[in-house]
Amino acid sequence: MLPDSVLSILKEMMEERIKGASWLAKRGAEAFLVLAREIDESLLEDAIRELKEEIVRVNPSMASLHNLVRFFPVTNDREKIIARAEEFLRRIEEAKRELASIGAQLIDPGDVVITHSLSSAVLEIFKLAKIRGKEFKVILTESAPDYEGLKLAEELESLGIDFEIITDSQIGLFCKRATLALVGADMVTKDGYVVNKAGTYLLALACHENGVPFYVAAETYKFHPSQKAEDVELLERPLRRGEFEVRNVLFDVTPWRFIRGIITELGIIVPPRDLQ
Amino acid sequence: MLPDSVLSILKEMMEERIKGASWLAKRGAEAFLVLAREIDESLLEDAIRELKEEIVRVNPSMASLHNLVRFFPVTNDREKIIARAEEFLRRIEEAKRELASIGAQLIDPGDVVITHSLSSAVLEIFKLAKIRGKEFKVILTESAPDYEGLKLAEELESLGIDFEIITDSQIGLFCKRATLALVGADMVTKDGYVVNKAGTYLLALACHENGVPFYVAAETYKFHPSQKAEDVELLERPLRRGEFEVRNVLFDVTPWRFIRGIITELGIIVPPRDLQ
Numbered sequence: 001m002l003p004d005s006v007l008s009i010l011k012e013m014m015e016e017r018i019k020g021a022s023w024l025a026k027r028g029a030e031a032f033l034v035l036a037r038e039i040d041e042s043l044l045e046d047a048i049r050e051l052k053e054e055i056v057r058v059n060p061s062m063a064s065l066h067n068l069v070r071f072f073p074v075t076n077d078r079e080k081i082i083a084r085a086e087e088f089l090r091r092i093e094e095a096k097r098e099l100a101s102i103g104a105q106l107i108d109p110g111d112v113v114i115t116h117s118l119s120s121a122v123l124e125i126f127k128l129a130k131i132r133g134k135e136f137k138v139i140l141t142e143s144a145p146d147y148e149g150l151k152l153a154e155e156l157e158s159l160g161i162d163f164e165i166i167t168d169s170q171i172g173l174f175c176k177r178a179t180l181a182l183v184g185a186d187m188v189t190k191d192g193y194v195v196n197k198a199g200t201y202l203l204a205l206a207c208h209e210n211g212v213p214f215y216v217a218a219e220t221y222k223f224h225p226s227q228k229a230e231d232v233e234l235l236e237r238p239l240r241r242g243e244f245e246v247r248n249v250l251f252d253v254t255p256w257r258f259i260r261g262i263i264t265e266l267g268i269i270v271p272p273r274d275l276q
Numbered sequence: 277m278l279p280d281s282v283l284s285i286l287k288e289m290m291e292e293r294i295k296g297a298s299w300l301a302k303r304g305a306e307a308f309l310v311l312a313r314e315i316d317e318s319l320l321e322d323a324i325r326e327l328k329e330e331i332v333r334v335n336p337s338m339a340s341l342h343n344l345v346r347f348f349p350v351t352n353d354r355e356k357i358i359a360r361a362e363e364f365l366r367r368i369e370e371a372k373r374e375l376a377s378i379g380a381q382l383i384d385p386g387d388v389v390i391t392h393s394l395s396s397a398v399l400e401i402f403k404l405a406k407i408r409g410k411e412f413k414v415i416l417t418e419s420a421p422d423y424e425g426l427k428l429a430e431e432l433e434s435l436g437i438d439f440e441i442i443t444d445s446q447i448g449l450f451c452k453r454a455t456l457a458l459v460g461a462d463m464v465t466k467d468g469y470v471v472n473k474a475g476t477y478l479l480a481l482a483c484h485e486n487g488v489p490f491y492v493a494a495e496t497y498k499f500h501p502s503q504k505a506e507d508v509e510l511l512e513r514p515l516r517r518g519e520f521e522v523r524n525v526l527f528d529v530t531p532w533r534f535i536r537g538i539i540t541e542l543g544i545i546v547p548p549r550d551l552q
Contacts, residue, residue, distance in 0.1 A: 116445075142522055144420055144443055153520055165522045167420055167515070168445040169392075169475030173528045199445030205481040239443070244429055246418055246441045252449045 002047055002054070006035045013058045018148040021186045021222050022092060022120045025064035028055045029088040032072055036081035044076045059235050061195055061251060063187035063224035070225070095219040098265035100124035103182070103217050104132060106263070111136040112178045114212070116171070117197035118148035119184020121217035123155055125263075130161055138163040139174050143197065145239055145248060168199050175206040185218035185262075192256035192271025193229035194218070198249055204258035213260040220264050229253050278323055278330070282311045289334045294424040297462045297498050298368060298396045301340035304331045305364040308348055312357035320352045335511050337471055337527060339463035339500035346501070371495040374541035376400035379458070379493050380408060382539070387412040388454045390488070392447070393473035394424035395460020397493035399431055401539075406437055414439040415450050419473065421515055421524060444475050451482040461494035461538075468532035468547025469505035470494070474525055480534035489536040496540050505529050 002010075009031040013024055031051060039047050052069040059065060071088050072081060103125035107113060113136055115122055129136060138156055142165055143149040149165060156163045166174050175181070181203060187195040194200065194216050207214040232253060239248035256271035278286075285307040289300055307327060315323050328345040335341060347364050348357060379401035383389060389412055391398055405412060414432055418441055419425040425441060432439045442450050451457070457479060463471040470476065470492050483490040508529060515524035532547035 141445075142517055144445065147517065150517055150520060165517070165520055167474070167522060167524060168443070169417075169420065169473070169478065170523060170525055170528070172477035172481065173474055173510075173525055174523070197445070198443070198449055201448035202445065202478045202482065205448065205485055206478060209481055234449075241418055241423065241426055241441070244426060244441055246443060247446060247450070248443060249446055249449055252446070 002050055003035065003038050005038060006031050006051065009034065010054050010058065017146045018118060018151055020119055020184055021062050021064040022096065022219070024058065024062055025068050025221060026089060026092055028065055028068045029085045029092070031055065032081055033085040036078045036085065041076055041078050044078060044081065045074055048072060048074050048081065061187055061232050061235055063227070064222050066224060067221045092219070092221070095221065095265035096121065096124050099217060099219055099263055100128040102265070102267060103215075103263040104128040104134075106180065106182075106215060107134055107136050109134050109136065111180050112139060113137070113180045113182050114139040114175055114178035114203065115152075115182050116141045116199050116203050117143045117184070118152045119217060121184050121219065122182050123152065125182065125217060126156065126161055127159060130159055136161070139166060139178055140164070141166055141168045141171060141199065143199070144168055171199065171203050172206045175203065175212055176210050178207075178212050181207045181212050181214040183216055185216050185222050186251060187232070188216070188218050188223045188262060189227055189229045189232060190224055191228045194254045194256075194259060194262070195232055195234070195251050196254065198252045201252040201254045204254045208258045214258055215261050215263055215268075216259055217263045220266060229255075278326055279311065279314050281314055282307050282327065285310065286330050286334065289331075293422045294394060294427055296395055296460055297338050297340040298372065298495070300334065300338055301344050301497060302365060302368055304341055304344045305361045305368070307331065308357055309361040312354045312361065317352055317354050320354060320357065321350055324348060324350050324357065337463055337508050337511055339503070340498050342500060343497045368495070368497070371497065371541035372397065372400055375493060375495055375539055376404040378541070378543060379491075379539040380404040380410075382456065382458075382491060383410055383412050385410050385412065387456050388415060389413070389456045389458050390415040390451055390454035390479065391428075391458050392417045392475050392479050393419045393460070394428045395493060397460050397495065398458050399428065401458065401493060402432065402437055403435060406435055412437070415442060415454055416440070417442055417444045417447060417475065419475070420444055447475065447479050448482045451479065451488055452486050454483075454488050457483045457488050457490040459492055461492050461498050462527060463508070464492070464494050464499045464538060465503055465505045465508060466500055467504045470530045470532075470535060470538070471508055471510070471527050472530065474528045477528040477530045480530045484534045490534055491537050491539055491544075492535055493539045496542060505531075
């Protein structure tokens with residue numbers, strides 16, 4: 001049985017609507033940290049096993065969660081777990097910084113960058129490009145039904161980055177005004193497909209059709225070690241509009257041939273790839 | 277100066293959020309009818325001129341409105357205007373019936389038909405296919421921000437047609453499950469491009485990519501006599517989400533090469549075409 005403090009982190013992870021794969025991985029690592037600190041050392045091994053299962057169950061299509069749980073040994077050694085958790089959290093931060101530094105090089109002054117949904121990796125790239133003095137504009141989708149695009153708009157506003165918000169169905173229309181597309185990823189499959197917020201695939205198609213280079217920002221801990229595109233189970237959440245139930249599959253899958261490159265902390269790689 | 281009864285029809289046309297090109301053309305014809313019946317005959321000619329301008333101004337990208345006003349002579353002959361208005365209204369109804377009869381042949385038993393927004397022509401096709409005893413299923417978008425998809429859902433429910441509603445950003449995902457795509461049109465340009473609710477272009481791209489035949493249902497009065505795709509002005513309406521202004525261009529333009537055929541009351545035609 002997991003302690004309440006850990007269960008409440010898991011609940012928070014289950015209920016989160018807006019934040020993505022990085023945030024989930026970070027909270028997951030913190031769950032290991034809390035567990036190791038709080039539980040009786042003799043019970044730790046079993047609790048670790050249970051926590052691993054629960055974390056993957058939060059969203060089975062999040063490679064970051066798979067990679068997180070693989071990072072922890074099953075042991076009763078409290079200090080070892082604490083050290084691993086701290087190491088994972090440090091690596092997340094380092095990867096984010098490195099990725100942003102590489103991604104920001106892609107933005108040229110005067111660029112109009114179109115994005116979909118809210119990606120912490122993409123936001124870091126925008127921040128760094130701005131710090132480096134580049135003037136550019138962002139076109140972003142509101143991202144119904146959870147409207148995480150509006151959260152991104154708030155961030156861009158506070159950073160002084162010029163932006164325009166569109167409804168999701170205007171992706172095709174506004175894509176024509178963009179010079180670059182940048183999105184995040186919840187997972188990159190073993191065969192190089194990108195799982196990200198539903199609508200990403202549409203943006204990729206529209207970019208392909210209109211000659212706009214389409215890049216994905218994804219730290220390597222979002223690369224799944226084994227799962228291929230055809231095996232991905234896409235999470236769905238209930239959604240109602242008035243008297244009707246509306247399908248709400250959160251993610252879609254973008255084939256690698258629409259992707260110009262995947263920006264990672266190790267460099268920009270071109271799928272199909274095999275990092276492992 | 278137009279009579280209040282006519283101004284109130286124009287106001288209703290301006291404010292309508294959900295109904296499309298057919299409804300607008302019909303209300304426009306009714307405006308001519310009301311005008312001819314109410315105004316002093318000596319003032320009719322000037323009023324006709326004014327009404328023509330006002331009707332086109334409701335939405336300059338609606339070919340149906342251009343074709344409607346072209347249908348009326350500038351004359352003080354009240355009876356002539358009334359006869360033309362009645363003739364136009366009769367033609368709208370006839371065209372809708374003929375189009376539905378042709379379009380319903382495209383639906384095979386077991387088909388899964390994906391559509392976007394609410395089109396009266398597409399709805400007529402669904403009705404007739406159902407009357408002819410075909411079992412099929414419809415995947416439809418909620419169509420933010422006005423949610424006219426939910427209105428279509430109500431209609432399908434009352435007709436006993438099986439359906440599933442999706443958010444607009446799931447078009448790419450659910451397109452893969454469809455066997456046929458059917459959308460309406462607000463205008464077909466002289467060079468064979470289709471102007472329809474924003475998001476139609478995305479559906480067309482996704483259908484193209486996934487081998488789903490994409491058909492447009494449009495009576496010939498929706499064909500613009502002269503305007504080409506590059507000249508189309510797309511109407512935008514204000515939209516706010518919380519503190520932010522969101523772009524809300526109502527229409528997008530789908531190139532003819534993604535269109536398998538345009539279903540009209542005269543048969544299915546394949547763009548590029550020149551009906552005039």
